[in-house]
Amino acid sequence: MRERSLDSVRVFFADKPRVIRELRDWAARLMRERADVEKVGLFGSHATGTYGPRSAADLDSFRQDGSPWITHILKEVVWL
Numbered sequence: 001m002r003e004r005s006l007d008s009v010r011v012f013f014a015d016k017p018r019v020i021r022e023l024r025d026w027a028a029r030l031m032r033e034r035a036d037v038e039k040v041g042l043f044g045s046h047a048t049g050t051y052g053p054r055s056a057a058d059l060d061s062f063r064q065d066g067s068p069w070i071t072h073i074l075k076e077v078v079w080l
Contacts, residue, residue, distance in 0.1 A: 011053050019046065023057060030061065038064045 001046035014045035019040075045051035 013053055014051065019057065036063045037061050
């Protein structure tokens with residue numbers, strides 16, 4: 001019979017409403033502080049709702065001329 005280990009791993013999922021709220025706040029600050037930033041988009045697993053405990057928030061920002069600072073193939077974007 002297996003015994004329960006006292007140092008078992010515990011997995012926590014992010015609180016999605018809190019993550020989105022904090023990312024929106026950060027995006028708003030960035031757009032206030034940087035006149036050249038027009039939009040900030042969230043994509044990847046957090047945007048599609050398929051995130052896990054180790055998922056990162058994938059962000060891209062777009063300048064006023066419309067070009068992304070980092071080019072990504074965006075299938076689904078949540079604009080912050």
